[in-house]
Amino acid sequence: MSQTPGDQFSSSQQQQQPQYNPPPAESKRLIAGILGILFGGLGVHRFILGDVTGGILRIVITVVTCGFGSIIGLIEGIIYLTKTDPQFEQEYIINKKAWF
Secondary structure, three states: OOOOHHHHHHHHHHHOOOOOOOOOHHHHHHHHHHHHHHHHHHOHHHHHOOOHHHHHHHHHHHHHOOOHHHHHHHHHHHHHHHOOHHHHHHHHHHOOOOOO
């Protein structure tokens, strides 16, 4: 039995399904740092790192302090960007450091 060109195309598509690879620490560091600087009061940078409790806590602090608590996110964003990739991965991804 011979294959038609359509059969060959569908079998090659099945073989090339992409596998999920988590983003490297470098891209998480950059994304979390920039979002911390821009939207630190909303805790977005903590959500990116998988820290839902920390993200919600930053939102609550920002609301309770009428926006002044967002300085925490700004500081965290700057700290993220000054860390090296191995330092960032060890502290914030592996050890899940909660503050600064």
